Amino acid sequence: MKLIHFVDEFPPFFRGGLGTYAMELTRKFIELGHDVTVFSRNTGDDPTRDVWHGVEVHRPLVVDIVDILPAFIPGDVKTWPVESQRFFGETLLFNLLSASKLIKHMTGIDNRKFDVIASHDWLSALGGIISKKNLNLPFIFHFHSTEQGRVREGSPTVKDIERLAGMKSDLIVTVSYAMRDELISLGYPERKIRVVYNGVDTEKYDPEKFRNDEVEAFRNEIGIADDPMILFIGRLTWVKGADTLVRAMPEILKNHPDAKLVLLGMGEEEHLIRHLIKSLGVEKNVILHPKYVSEEERILYYAACDVAVFPSKYEPFGIVCTEAMSMGKPVVVGARGTSGMREQVIPAGSNICGFHINPYDPSDIAIYVSRVLEDDGLRKEMGKNARIRVIENFTWRKIAEDTLDVYAEVVDGGV
Template structure:
């Protein structure tokens, strides 16, 4: 297949898990003999066209046009703050320029042919819709989350874009059955929806690749030493649950006085979390690393930890969980509402690899962290089971095969019924 692929994040630009997903899955597509042309956001100085790990990538350079955009800006977006309005304007421009490059240059001028258009989330949705309309090429739209799920009182403009994308697409792909249920509850057509989990590179996320002496040196360097290490990695926003994890620490310390929580990430909660550490007198037990780190360093954080905790309040999938499981770490995960973690983590029985918790309840979080830290044999069993589960269900090779199967289904359907549209 020849696939035009619109995704906001792609190397060298990462904002979160979507960038990791796009990087890994497109490499798999190339390895399996397919042709991928990626259209991604240009952060300012990125090359406008290049090849990354065998993947052709186009990043149209953006321009500023605040006075013009203020006229055509949706009324609701005009009430956003300055940064929000700029982001929306840049997103619209990224979509229009990317679609124009595909339609007018690659197809019209260079006579390229594409079998399928793929777009990820509302940030790249408009480009996918434009190209489907102009090229009569089928569209697959990937939902990694929804505006309504992230924030029910969120942007009506974004909700409208998501709904238009879902109704226009020939197929909707989402990352978990929990997310499928959410989409159906919003009225999206169930017959269009396919569930495809995310994956992890088990060759890279392998505890055997990190020497014990490197782990010990790292723990000393960050101030953990020989203490039990609780690890959280993620965007520091309300939805990811770092704040109830901090609230759980006093109860954890009562049982395990030398326990250390390491929080790694950036986001809106940085000042709040710092304030909480001071007010709860957790300075000796909490280590705050407000930064993004390269993957090689992230692997060492995982390897150094004793338990990984992700108390998300809304998590359609959550790649960090299967990364931790692949590194043979027991996990404690939020399991209320839309939670893909429930599909990753087995919380009981012979195959147990972690625990499900109520992310709104610090006592629940504390209870299961303590249970793991006090039982090294259980922790080791969870870790072994977790990696085995990833090897069986969440490798990129397996996920890529399942994704290509869905893509081929759409291409074949379009070839049989080219005028069927939506």
């Protein structure tokens, strides 16, 4: 198939997890013999045309249109901070210029043919909608999250863009059954929704790749040595729950006084978390690393930990959980509301690989983290099961094949 993808982030430029998803998925599409053309946001003065691992990438240059926005933008956007309005303007331009290039130049002048158009989240929805209308091609909208889930109240404009994309699309792909249920509850037609999970590169995220002395050296470097290590990786925001995890530490320390919590990530809650660490008196047991590190180094954090904890309050899928499981680590995950991690982690029985917790309750987190830390046998069993579960269900190859099956539904005219 010849695929068009509109996606806000694409390597080497990232903002969040979507870039990793787009990178891994398109790379697999190429390996499986398909052609992929990507339209992605130009984050400044990035190259406007590029080829990345066989993927043709276009990034139209955009300009600041914030001064003209009030003349025509919807009401709520006018109340956003200027920087956010500027981002909205860039988003509009990225979508309009990309669709124009695809429709008028690549298919009109160059006479190129494509089979499917896919857009990812509201940031690239408009390009897909316009291209579908002009080229009369099937359009797939990938919902990685919803405005309602991300920011509760949220922006009516962003919700409208999501709804328009959902309605105009031939099929909707989303990342978990929890997300499917959320979309149905928001009024999206169930018959159009397909679930395809996210994945992980199980060869990169392989515990066998790390020697014991290498892991020990890293643990010494970050101040863990032989102490039990609890790991959190993610944005420091309310929704990810790092603050609740810090609040659980005094209770965890009652049973495991040497335990150390390592938080790797940046975000708006950094100051709150620093304040919490001090006010709870857990300075010696919580290590905050507010920085970006290379993927190789990030994998080392997983290799070094005894348990990974992700107490998210809203998590459509949760790739960090899959990464930790692929590294053979037990996981303790938030399982309230929309939680894709609940579907990844088996919390009981012979295939147990972690525990589900209430992400609003520090005591619940403490009980289950303590249970993992106090039982070496259980920890090893969970880690072994976690790795098997990922290899069987969450490899990028499987995810790519499942996604292509959905695309084939519309190309073959089945929908």
